[in-house]
Amino acid sequence: MFRASIGVRSHVFGSLAELLAKASPFRSGDALAGVAAVSAEERMAARVALADLPLRVFLDQVLIPYEADEVTRLIVDSHDAAAFAPVASLTVGGFRDWLLSPRATTEALAALAPGLTPEMAAAVSKLMRNQDLILAARKIRVVSAFRSTIGLPGRLSIRLQPNHPADDPRGILASTLDGLLYGAGDACIGINPATDEPAKLRALWEMLDALIARHGIPTQSCVLAHVTRQIDAINAGAPVDLLFQSVGGTEALNRSFGVSLALLREAQDAGLSLKRGTVGNNVMYFETGQGAALSANAHHGLDQQTCEARAYAVCRAYAPLLVNSVVGFIGPEYLYDGKQIIRAGLEDHFCGKLLGLPMGVDVCYTNHAEADQDDMDTLLTVLGAAGVNFVMGVPGADDVMLGYQSTSFHDGLALRETLGLRHAPEFEDWLIRMQLIDVQGRLRSARELPAQPFGDAIEALSR
Amino acid sequence: MNAPPDDEQALTPADPWTALRVHTQARIALGRSGASLPTREVLAFGIAHAQARDAVHAALDVAALHRDLDGFGLPILEVRSAAATRAAYLARPDWGRRLDASSVEALMKCATPPDVLFVIADGLSAIAPQRHAAALLAATLPLLADLAIGPLVIATQARVALADAVAIALGARLVVSLIGERPGLSAPDSLGAYVTFAPKAGTTDAERNCLSNIRPQGLGYEDAARQLAGLIRAALVEGISGVALRFEEDIALPLFS
Known part of the structure; x- marks a missing residue:
């Protein structure tokens, strides 16, 4: 039982899960799950009670039973008590103060990550304003590498997302060249395939591999099919760089995705066995998103942000190159409007970074959400201020395969110009060699471009 | 929305790779105004x-649809979901799957078990x-002339699964939900057709078959009608729908294939 009084009224919360849920900023998904606070005052009472809670409580009380959930077992078994020591005596409210204080340096935060559980990260985030989520996250650096190095200070990378509704290799190549010519693609070139057919998937891996090799592009490819398809492809000899999978914060949700922790380990081992990285060995790419657990009826009565933080415990077991919260994709029944999407994007980025992950965010929305490009501009800019590792690059922000709006190649350019953010260093050198950017990192005008960048590929397409 | 001629004075010179546009409907080679989009592209996206x-928030003109459906010689019923407003509908999909109380009563009064209900x-x-x-119905109904077709039911603030509740109330063996799909930027008016055999409370999406993007510029009426009728007959013969339905033509994919 947890209690807090506001004025003459006393509020009681029956469980840790209820306390966390009711302390969450309002969002439609928690109302849909029936776990949200019933009044604004009850929400604040939950935060007051949460602020007084010792962080240690989360080591003593699990939200989903150890015996029933392998994600809980992963969280408990991998907890590093020595790393936790610097904050072990703090309450959740005290932890917020510590995070914002000068004591929480970049080095101290990196050392702390293995000592934190996802529930601790979720709890403290519920006491933090958007400003706090930006200030704390920008102190955390998580650097990962494969053929490019992602997450260095003052840098921003872009996943080039050249999807096509029929997986037409020509259409995908056209969008890929468009993105490269706009200076995008240093996080990866990642295709969401429409098909699940091994031969068609193989053609996509081969095409990207040939393009990357032909032009010496310091980036990595990914075909975002189910992870079993990717393992099969490796066994069949396909040139696979990154292994992708959607994951969630409960065993039941991962089962609905058709994965387990053991399968993810198998995928990581398969990727590592190819030794295709040149500057690093981070071979995994994960995607997550608030609301997925509820939509699969796999949330165990938890609020959606706590479920999401637990997904990061899964991700960090596999040393990923990229972790991407696809924040607005799921629809208004989980995140209703621009305000809720912006808040969730900042929470996910902060919690992931705090737990030691190379976080990116798919800044996105669907047409039935109360959101538009202005909301996405705001979220993109605040994430840039918070030090996001990477965002998406979709031609014109319009994904013609998945049917949603993400960030465009232009949005990436705009964020670079606004905040002075440079490309991943290896990719920056390559763009200079290709004469696509000047030494200040600015894209050259169409009039100044060399005669035939990717001339052979463009010529092949026009045949 | 043609690109302006590329001359030395143009503020937004055309991208030299504009020819690549023939390969994809994706928005490529848009040109730039500095780091941002040219005005014409901001406006095109905005439109x-x-x-x-507008499509998401448009209300169904029930009276007009009623008139359009009059000529089929079938009774026409009107129901609504438990979501009272569009905002409630968008936030609470569970309400959009439930009939409101008055609709349940209206259906009880006229139960005549059909084979197929639209x-x-x-x-x-x-x-x-x-x-x-x-x-679509004009093209489909003649292909089902030997079957007992139930009343045409117009449903508002409705999710796909609301059709299950209607079918249960009317005792239908199979229900087809003809429903507006989530509008994309390229098409705000795509119609979906979801086929469910023996609908029940708690039917999952894996137990439905779906035809998508029905509109003259997408899957045309005649093609859609032929595929839909084939799907309905296969489901009635096999006694099942969804992932488990074996169907010769590779046209009616399970919802989450």
Whole structure:
């Protein structure tokens, strides 16, 4: 039982899960799950009670039973008590103060990550304003590498997302060249395939591999099919760089995705066995998103942000190159409007970074959400201020395969110009060699471009 | 929305790779105004989004649809979901799957068990059934002439699964939900057709088959009608729908294949 009084009224919360849920900023998904606070005052009472809670409580009380959930077992078994020591005596409210204080340096935060559980990260985030989520996250650096190095200070990378509704290799190549010519693609070139057919998937891996090799592009490819398809492809000899999978914060949700922790380990081992990285060995790419657990009826009565933080415990077991919260994709029944999407994007980025992950965010929305490009501009800019590792690059922000709006190649350019953010260093050198950017990192005008960048590929397409 | 001629004075010179556009409907080679989009592209995107937004919030003109459906010689019923407003509908999909109390009563009064029941629903784009439902039915019903077709049911603030509740109330063996799909930037008026055999409370999406993007510029009425009728007959013969339905032509994919 947890209690807090506001004025003459006393509020009681029956469980840790209820306390966390009711302390969450309002969002439609928690109302849909029936776990949200019933009044604004009850929400604040939950935060007051949460602020007084010792962080240690989360080591003593699990939200989903150890015996029933392998994600809980992963969280408990991998907890590093020595790393936790610097904050072990703090309450959740005290932890917020510590995070914002000068004591929480970049080095101290990196050392702390293995000592934190996802529930601790979720709890403290519920006491933090958007400003706090930006200030704390920008102190955390998580650097990962494969053929490019992602997450260095003052840098921003872009996943080039050249999807096509029929997986037409020509259409995908056209969008890929468009993105490269706009200076995008240093996080990866990642295709969401429409098909699940091994031969068609193989053609996509081969095409990207040939393009990357032909032009010496310091980036990595990914075909975002189910992870079993990717393992099969490796066994069949396909040139696979990154292994992708959607994951969630409960065993039941991962089962609905058709994965387990053991399968993810198998995928990581398969990727590592190819030794295709040149500057690093981070071979995994994960995607997550608030609301997925509820939509699969796999949330165990938890609020959606706590479920999401637990997904990061899964991700960090596999040393990923990229972790991407696809924040607005799921629809208004989980995140209703621009305000809720912006808040969730900042929470996910902060919690992931705090737990030691190379976080990116798919800044996105669907047409039935109360959101538009202005909301996405705001979220993109605040994430840039918070030090996001990477965002998406979709031609014109319009994904013609998945049917949603993400960030465009232009949005990436705009964020670079606004905040002075440079490309991943290896990719920056390559763009200079290709004469696509000047030494200040600015894209050259169409009039100044060399005669035939990717001339052979463009010529092949026009045949 | 043609690109302006590329001359030395143009503020937004055309991208030299504009020819690549023939390979994809994706928005490539848009040109730049500094780091941002040229004005014409900001406006083009804005128009597409505005049409999608209007489609999401458009109310189904039930009276007009009723008139369009009159000629089929079938009784026409009207029901609504437990979501009272569009905002409630968008936030609470569970309400959009439940009939409101008065609709349940109305259905009880006229139960005559049919083989096939059509529920025409607004879904996330009311303009889709408004524009395409009558034409699709005109092409489909003659292909099902030997079957007992139930009343045409017009449903508002409705999700796909609301049709299950209607079918249960009327004792239908199979229900087809003709429903407005979530509008994309390229098409605000795509109609979906979801086929469910032996609908029950708690039917999952894996137990439905779906035809998508029905509109003259997508899957045309005649093609859609032929595929839909084939699917309905296969489901009735096999006694099942969804992932488990074996179907010769590779046309009616399970929802989440």
